[in-house]
Amino acid sequence: MSGSLKLLKLINVILEHVYKFLGLTNPIPEVINAFITAAISFAVISVFVMFLVWMERKVSAHMQSRIGPNRVGPFGLLQTLADAIKLTTKENMEPQKRDKIPYFIAPIIAFVATFMGVVVIPLDKGVTIQNLNIGVLYIIAITSFTVIGILTAGWSSNNKFSLIGGFRSAAQIISYEIPLVLSLVPVIMITGTLDLQKIVEYQAHAGYWFVGPQIIGFLVFLTASTAESNRAPFDIPEAESELTGGFHTEYSGIKFAMFFLGEYISIIIGSSVAVSVFLGGWIAPAFMNFLPVPGFFWFVIKVLLVIYLIMAFRWTFPRLRVDQLMDFGWKILIPIAILNIFLTGLWILWFSKGV
Amino acid sequence: MNCEDLKNKLEMDFKEQVHSLNITPQKEVILTARDENYLDICQSLFSKPEYDFKHLSCLTAVDYIKENKITVVCHLWSYSQKCQLTVKLETNREQPRVPTVEKIWKSANWFEREVFDLYGVIFEGHSDLRRIMMPDDYKKFPLRKDFADDGFIVKPN
Amino acid sequence: MTDLLLSQIDINSNSLTETDEYIVNLGPQHPATHGVLRLVVKLDGEVVKETMPVLGYLHRSIEKICENRTYPQCITYTDRVDYASAMSANLAYAMAAEKLLNIEIPPRAQWLRMIFVELQRIASHLLWLGAFAGDLGAFTPFLYGLRERERVLDLFEMTCGQRLTYNYIRIGGVMIDVLPEFVEKCRLFLDYFFKKVDEYEELLTYNPIFLERTKGVGFITPEEAINWGLAGPSLRGSGVSCDIRKQQPYLFYDQIDFKEEISYGGDCWSRYKVRMNEMRQCVSIIRQCLDHMGPGAVEAKLPPVLKGPNGQEAYSRIESSRGEMGVYLVGNGTPKPWKCKFRCASFNNLSVIDKLTRGWKVADIMAVLGSLDIIIPEVDR
Numbered sequence: 001m002s003g004s005l006k007l008l009k010l011i012n013v014i015l016e017h018v019y020k021f022l023g024l025t026n027p028i029p030e031v032i033n034a035f036i037t038a039a040i041s042f043a044v045i046s047v048f049v050m051f052l053v054w055m056e057r058k059v060s061a062h063m064q065s066r067i068g069p070n071r072v073g074p075f076g077l078l079q080t081l082a083d084a085i086k087l088t089t090k091e092n093m094e095p096q097k098r099d100k101i102p103y104f105i106a107p108i109i110a111f112v113a114t115f116m117g118v119v120v121i122p123l124d125k126g127v128t129i130q131n132l133n134i135g136v137l138y139i140i141a142i143t144s145f146t147v148i149g150i151l152t153a154g155w156s157s158n159n160k161f162s163l164i165g166g167f168r169s170a171a172q173i174i175s176y177e178i179p180l181v182l183s184l185v186p187v188i189m190i191t192g193t194l195d196l197q198k199i200v201e202y203q204a205h206a207g208y209w210f211v212g213p214q215i216i217g218f219l220v221f222l223t224a225s226t227a228e229s230n231r232a233p234f235d236i237p238e239a240e241s242e243l244t245g246g247f248h249t250e251y252s253g254i255k256f257a258m259f260f261l262g263e264y265i266s267i268i269i270g271s272s273v274a275v276s277v278f279l280g281g282w283i284a285p286a287f288m289n290f291l292p293v294p295g296f297f298w299f300v301i302k303v304l305l306v307i308y309l310i311m312a313f314r315w316t317f318p319r320l321r322v323d324q325l326m327d328f329g330w331k332i333l334i335p336i337a338i339l340n341i342f343l344t345g346l347w348i349l350w351f352s353k354g355v
Numbered sequence: 356m357n358c359e360d361l362k363n364k365l366e367m368d369f370k371e372q373v374h375s376l377n378i379t380p381q382k383e384v385i386l387t388a389r390d391e392n393y394l395d396i397c398q399s400l401f402s403k404p405e406y407d408f409k410h411l412s413c414l415t416a417v418d419y420i421k422e423n424k425i426t427v428v429c430h431l432w433s434y435s436q437k438c439q440l441t442v443k444l445e446t447n448r449e450q451p452r453v454p455t456v457e458k459i460w461k462s463a464n465w466f467e468r469e470v471f472d473l474y475g476v477i478f479e480g481h482s483d484l485r486r487i488m489m490p491d492d493y494k495k496f497p498l499r500k501d502f503a504d505d506g507f508i509v510k511p512n
Numbered sequence: 513m514t515d516l517l518l519s520q521i522d523i524n525s526n527s528l529t530e531t532d533e534y535i536v537n538l539g540p541q542h543p544a545t546h547g548v549l550r551l552v553v554k555l556d557g558e559v560v561k562e563t564m565p566v567l568g569y570l571h572r573s574i575e576k577i578c579e580n581r582t583y584p585q586c587i588t589y590t591d592r593v594d595y596a597s598a599m600s601a602n603l604a605y606a607m608a609a610e611k612l613l614n615i616e617i618p619p620r621a622q623w624l625r626m627i628f629v630e631l632q633r634i635a636s637h638l639l640w641l642g643a644f645a646g647d648l649g650a651f652t653p654f655l656y657g658l659r660e661r662e663r664v665l666d667l668f669e670m671t672c673g674q675r676l677t678y679n680y681i682r683i684g685g686v687m688i689d690v691l692p693e694f695v696e697k698c699r700l701f702l703d704y705f706f707k708k709v710d711e712y713e714e715l716l717t718y719n720p721i722f723l724e725r726t727k728g729v730g731f732i733t734p735e736e737a738i739n740w741g742l743a744g745p746s747l748r749g750s751g752v753s754c755d756i757r758k759q760q761p762y763l764f765y766d767q768i769d770f771k772e773e774i775s776y777g778g779d780c781w782s783r784y785k786v787r788m789n790e791m792r793q794c795v796s797i798i799r800q801c802l803d804h805m806g807p808g809a810v811e812a813k814l815p816p817v818l819k820g821p822n823g824q825e826a827y828s829r830i831e832s833s834r835g836e837m838g839v840y841l842v843g844n845g846t847p848k849p850w851k852c853k854f855r856c857a858s859f860n861n862l863s864v865i866d867k868l869t870r871g872w873k874v875a876d877i878m879a880v881l882g883s884l885d886i887i888i889p890e891v892d893r
């Protein structure tokens with residue numbers, strides 16, 4: 001049993017005793033548990049996002065021969081906190097002719113939709129916030145809701161740049177959803193399950209990570225998930241030099257912060273799924289098996305590496321044009337992903353016959 | 356082609372069509388066209404291969420308030436003959452109207468809009484004669500010598 | 513109710529599928545317009561139907577001001593005509609004034625002018641590179657470009673004390689001789705910079721996304737380009753030999769061995785390539801200038817008051833960083849010019865934007881605008 005699981009069990013036992021002492025019966029303890037989990041995961045994720053923003057700044061600074069933030073806190077680590085405080089205390093400017101309710105709801109939808117994906121990520125052996133046997137499907141479904149938030153934001157801001165940005169985003173996310181799903185299908189075919197935890201366990205038993213046999217799938221997934229999270233070189237919905245801010249042109253203060261947070265969470269989810277499905281999740285690399293560290297540690301390290309890769313994309317490439325982006329999605333990524341499924345099917349057929 | 360050659364050639368071709376044709380101490384050939392021949396001269400300077408003035412380098416105007424005239428000045432450059440020519444056309448100050456050369460050199464489009472904006476010269480036949488720098492509802496012509504505005508004090512020159 | 517609504521719609525008319533033009537104002541305050549340019553863009557979805565530039569947001573009537581200043585006083589205003597390439601503007605005006613007033617300049621001053629104008633060309637192209645890449649969504653080259661530009665500006669600061677508006681090239685020569693250590697520092701910079709150009713090219717030139725965005729975009733044929741009055745690197749990108757340094761050599765450019773960079777594509781990528789190669793040529797020109805430069809005076813003997821001869825005029829052109837820059841001066845026997853006109857490359861380069869972007873996507877406006885190297889103070893003056 002892994003260390004983190006033991007810890008969770010311990011907390012659970014303590015909580016059970018507390019509930020017994022208070023004389024509470026189901027479903028009240030379950031509800032309280034859910035709230036505690038949500039609060040903890042929200043706090044952890046927010047801190048992680050803050051760290052990522054700092055990391056992004058440092059990575060970009062390094063790539064551009066700058067220093068990056070170094071004033072607030074050690075190595076500028078608290079710079080993001082300072083920015084967050086600034087954003088939350090800022091005056092909330094709203095355009096006069098906005099569509100009031102959608103304008104208010106849009107950032108919430110965009111943020112919540114991405115955030116809900118965190119639920120099924122396998123953090124360690126047996127440790128998931130809520131394990132679902134359709135985990136992969138759930139993540140894909142729930143993160144697609146972001147597009148509704150973005151489209152609503154673009155529409156309700158009553159700004160032409162926002163509207164164009166919203167439409168671009170809708171077109172982009174819908175088209176890149178397809179290669180994203182298709183790139184995961186071969187792994188599901190091999191493992192025969194949609195449960196992320198089981199996919200990782202399969203890799204632990206098999207002794208290899210799917211990034212080897214499924215390298216094509218991995219690359220397609222990485223590209224598509226970068227596009228999903230509106231990151232450069234696929235950042236046309238918020239293309240700064242064309243659309244000023246794209247769909248969030250008219251948002252400021254905490255509402256803008258929610259879009260910003262949502263973008264980073266979607267990066268985290270994208271890379272977490274990539275790590276779980278293709279890079280062996282919480283499994284330690286074979287040559288480092290002897291180290292007495294929990295699987296959670298390896299999971300975080302791998303996620304950070306993938307995120308670093310995505311950041312490096314952003315700071316090296318120019319932005320694609322909208323039609324080129326569509327061409328790339330439909331004419332290159334989807335055929336490759338389908339071919340990959342086909343090849344995997346042949347492989348499974350041949351392999352099972354051999355047995 | 357040096358400026359003497361150019362002057363002799365121009366003299367041969369456009370003798371009757373010009374007011375004056377001379378070389379300045381700055382070694383520039385200046386041709387002052389008659390009103391009715393201005394467009395023909397420009398057209399043949401543009402299309403004749405021995406001139407080949409394909410490039411309208413600059414088009415502007417000068418306000419000679421004492422002589423009561425505005426002169427439209429075109430500076431031409433020939434990439435093949437490597438020579439420079441100044442073509443001038445004079446018009447009166449009250450009703451400044453000159454034909455447009457936009458159909459010959461497209462670059463004249465904006466140059467002429469600028470001259471219209473700042474001097475009030477009307478280019479007949481121009482496709483899009485609007486103010487280019489000043490606001491659309493502006494009434495005055497700032498580069499004229501008698502221009503006066505509340506914020507702008509003209510010093511005696 | 514439904515029947516009523518349906519009966520109002522004529523099935524045969526295309527009112528159900530009719531689309532409206534979408535008019536977007538890019539600017540005057542917009543991250544990609546390099547200043548306060550306003551582009552009114554008519555869109556059909558993402559496709560550009562018409563681009564209408566609206567100028568004048570930075571009009572400071574420099575030409576009118578110059579008519580009310582003496583000849584030497586005007587130099588400070590030329591700095592503001594093109595602030596990203598102020599040395600070239602200084603030179604253009606000084607040369608026109610010298611032509612009008614018939615002034616001879618000592619050789620050392622000429623060599624210095626060449627060195628500084630070419631250094632300025634490097635600085636200006638670096639700024640353009642950053643802005644162009646930024647327009648295409650790659651932010652990193654901007655900081656790379658500014659890093660090296662900083663060192664050029666250090667050289668300027670060392671000589672004339674200014675980093676943006678120099679007022680260094682004066683009528684009759686230059687303001688002041690360079691410091692003794694300037695030559696060595698300049699050579700050090702050139703050696704350092706020559707390698708850096710390869711670094712920029714590595715980052716962009718054959719990057720597949722960059723090629724996608726610039727190849728074939730904003731195409732213009734050589735004949736049309738000349739007719740529209742394009743100049744400088746933008747025209748050479750269409751394959752026209754138009755470098756005034758070769759066509760009508762001024763200063764000592766006829767004594768220098770350098771290549772006129774031409775690219776035949778006529779698209780954004782060719783214009784980009786011309787500028788990149790030009791930076792390398794600048795290095796070679798400056799090196800030769802440093803070799804040729806001998807000691808001597810840097811300023812000609814001038815009369816205490818410069819008076820433009822009455823009724824005479826001069827039009828002088830130079831190859832500035834953005835292309836052809838001409839200054840037209842008319843004298844009237846007083847210390848002030850009767851007329852002072854700046855012919856700036858950006859003005860004409862901007863006028864083709866509608867032609868180059870029609871039928872392309874919104875994002876291509878940025879690519880074209882960036883590749884033409886527009887600077888707004890030069891357009892509006």
